[in-house]
Amino acid sequence: AQKVTQAQTEISVVEKEDVTLDCVYETRDTTYYLFWYKQPPSGELVFLIRRNSFDEQNEISGRYSWNFQKSTSSFNFTITASQVVDSAVYFCALSMRGNEKLTFGTGTRLTIIP
Amino acid sequence: SQTIHQWPATLVQPVGSPLSLECTVEGTSNPNLYWYRQAAGRGLQLLFYSVGIGQISSEVPQNLSASRPQDRQFILSSKKLLLSDSGFYLCAWTSGRRLYNEQFFGPGTRLTVL
Numbered sequence: 109a110q111k112v113t114q115a116q117t118e119i120s121v122v123e124k125e126d127v128t129l130d131c132v133y134e135t136r137d138t139t140y141y142l143f144w145y146k147q148p149p150s151g152e153l154v155f156l157i158r159r160n161s162f163d164e165q166n167e168i169s170g171r172y173s174w175n176f177q178k179s180t181s182s183f184n185f186t187i188t189a190s191q192v193v194d195s196a197v198y199f200c201a202l203s204m205r206g207n208e209k210l211t212f213g214t215g216t217r218l219t220i221i222p
Numbered sequence: 223s224q225t226i227h228q229w230p231a232t233l234v235q236p237v238g239s240p241l242s243l244e245c246t247v248e249g250t251s252n253p254n255l256y257w258y259r260q261a262a263g264r265g266l267q268l269l270f271y272s273v274g275i276g277q278i279s280s281e282v283p284q285n286l287s288a289s290r291p292q293d294r295q296f297i298l299s300s301k302k303l304l305l306s307d308s309g310f311y312l313c314a315w316t317s318g319r320r321l322y323n324e325q326f327f328g329p330g331t332r333l334t335v336l
Binding site for chain 1: 256264266271273316324325330332
């Protein structure tokens with residue numbers, strides 16, 4: 109069975125600080141996919157990134173970066189120079205090859221204090 | 223480009239009343255479709271998913287049901303609502319031809335059962 113753990117329930121940081129959201133996953137499959145979603149106050153989940161298990165290269169997109177480490181089964185998300193618009197609930201998710209379903213973590217509520 | 227619609231956006235219903243929530247996807251064919259529920263301050267719970275017309279898989283036994291009368295239409299129903307059915311209902315889709323499962327979400331329906 110697969111599992112995603114987001115141990116940080118809530119995080120608050122002051123604007124312009126960097127913040128890292130942790131995600132730890134469990135799976136027995138060798139081929140799997142990891143995702144991050146953002147849920148702003150409006151409620152709609154916004155897809156941020158997908159990472160394949162065979163590609164451990166870290167990725168940077170503007171102020172966002174993702175650190176994938178298979179050795180520790182982690183897929184952490186860092187926001188640099190945080191802004192108030194980054195305030196949201198962030199979900200990490202996992203799926204296996206050929207499986208129609210996503211397994212979500214319980215989410216981390218991030219609050220950026222102006 | 224693909225878009226996903228949900229309606230209504232908000233709904234207030236008395237206990238024991240019926241429910242019908244609708245989700246439609248545009249710009250794609252043969253999508254996999256999903257219904258999730260998010261209770262206040264909680265994570266996402268997968269309720270149903272469908273890989274084709276008339277094909278419904280239920281994840282959680284409850285008083286809800288789902289139907290897929292057309293390729294890009296997914297309906298969530300109940301004959302008698304319970305207080306515990308209150309929550310935020312999200313519909314999602316993904317391409318049925320992909321091996322991984324990068325889901326895209328609709329704007330959601332906020333249901334309050336009184």
